[in-house]
Amino acid sequence: MKNAAQPAISVSGLRKSFGDKTVLDGIDLNVPQGTIFSLLGANGAGKTTTVKILSTLIVASGGRAEVVGHDVASDPDSVRAAIGVTGQFSAVDNLLTGEENLRMMADLNHLSKKDRQRRTADLLERFDLTEAARKPASTYSGGMRRRLDLAMTLVGNPRVIFLDEPTTGLDPRSRRGMWQTVRELVAEGVTIFLTTQYLEEADELADRIAVLEDGRLVAEGTAEQLKRRIPGGHVLLQFSEPSGFQTAQRVLGQDAHSDGDALALRVPNDGSLHSLKALLDRLDHESVDVDTLSVHTPDLDDVFLALTGDSDNEKVINR
C-alpha cells in the first residue's frame, strides 16, 4: 500500500449521454479504501452506466474518474489489473464446468500451474461449489451461478470489486450468503462498490450510500444520516411500573403519545444525539424509571420514496 489515504474510487463531474439522452448528469463520488459504497436507485437511474464507466467498459462523455489512482480513460489497463466486476447478468461460460471456468480465469490472470490448482480448489471450497465442480455451469441454479461468478471475479485478487445488483433474482438464503461474502471481503481490505435497488441490502452492508435519480445524486451519507433527513422518527419508551409511566406522561405532557400498549410512550424525536440527550435529561431530572428506550428512525424505504418520489416530495429533498 503506497498510500493508504488515497481513495479507492474518486469521481468528479462524471457525465454520460447516449445521443441526446443524458444518463449521468454530473456525479461526484469518493470511496475510501476498504469500505462498502452503495449506489441506490431505481431501474434506469444510471447505476449500471456508472459501473460500466468505472470498470472501463464504456467511456464517459465528461468529467473525471479514477480507480486506485489510475484514470479510467487514459490508463484503463492499470484499472483493469486492480478491479473485478460481477454484474447482474452472469458472466460465466455456461458450456464449461465450474472448475474449468475458474481455471480459465487463473490462466487469464497468469497464475502459475501450482497457484492455479490451489486457487481453484480454495474458491470452489469457499463458495460451496466443490461438489458441482465438474458439472457444466449451465446446470447450476441461479444462486450457484452467482457464486461461481463472484468466485471467478476473486481469482485475480482484485482490490476494488464492482457488484452490479449482485442479489437481483436470488432467493433470501442465497442473498444472505452473498452478504456474508461481501462482509468477509471488506474485512480482508477489499473495497466494494455495490449497486442495488434493495434498500435493505444497502442498509445491511454499506458504509455510505448515495441515492441516484435520473443521473444525479440526490443524497449521500450513511444509512442513519439519510434516515434522519426524513421526518417521522420517534423514541419509544417502555416502563415496567405504572408509576413510572404516569410520571413520564406528566413530565413530557403533550409531547408523548401512549402507544396503545399500556406502559409505552411514543415521543417524536429525530434520533440525533442532541435531541436524545435533551429527552433523557428531562426524564432524569424527574427521576423517571424507564425500562427500555428504543429509537425508531424511518427506514430506508421511507427515505427512498421521499428522495426519488414525485414533485410533492421534492420540497423535502431541497434543503
Added chain:
Amino acid sequence: MTAAATTHPLRDSTTMVRRNLKRMVRYPSMTVQLIAMPILLLLLFVYVFGGTLGAGLGGPSGGRAEYINYMVPAILLITIATTVQGTAVSVAMDMTDGIIARFRTMNIARVSVLTGHVIGSLIQAFLSMAVVIGVALLIGFEPSASLGGWLALVGVLAAVAFALVWLTVAIGQTSQSVEAASSLPMPLMFLPFLGSGFVPTDSIPGGLRWFAEYQPFTPIMESIRALLMDNPVGDDLWIALTWCAGIALLGYVWAKRLYNRKA
C-alpha cells in the same frame, strides 16, 4: 505493480483457443450439424446429379467419376462456409452471454478473445475438411496432387478459412441474436453454386455468368481444383490469394473495431 499492466497476447490467446475448443466438444450437436451439411451435399451431387452433370463436363471418362473430381473444391469451400457459420454463432453467443463484458474488464490482451475464436475455428475447419476429403476418397475421389501440391493446397485452404473466419467474427458481433448470427453468413454457402463450383461458368447465362466469373470463390475453386488435379494454376492462384488477403483485412479491421467499440 508495474508488471500488472503488461500483456501476454500469446498466453491469453492460448487460453482462449483452449476455451473455444472445449466449447466445441461440449456442444457437439452444432459441430456435427456443420460437418453433416457438406457431406450430404457431396453425396447428393455425386449420386443424384453426378451422372448427368459429369456427362456434361465432356471429360475423357465422363459421368460420376469425372464429376466428383470436379466438385470436391466446391464442397471444401462449403465446409469452410458451414464452419464459419458456427463461428458467427459462437461469437454471438459470447456477446449475448455477458462473459465478453467480463473479459473486457480484465487486463488481458484484448485481441485474444477474437484470436481464440479465429484459431479455434481454423482447427475445426481443417478437421472438418479432413473428414470431408476422407468421405470423398471413399466414394471415388481420385486426386493426383503431388506432395508440394498438397502443401500448397493446405496453404490456400488456410488462407480462405482465415479470411472467412475473420469476416464472420465481425458478422457474429453485429448480430443482435444468435438466430441472426446463424443466418447472416448463409450467402457464403451459396457462392460456390453461383461460380465454377458445380458447373463450368461458360454454361451459365448472361449477367449471372459475369458474376460467376468474377466473384471471389471462382478463382479460389479453380486454384484448388488445379492443385488437386496437378494442373497448372495460372493467374487464378494470385487472384484467389489477393481476394483472401482483402477479405481477411476487411474482416480483421471490422471485427477489431466492433470489439473495441465503446458506446
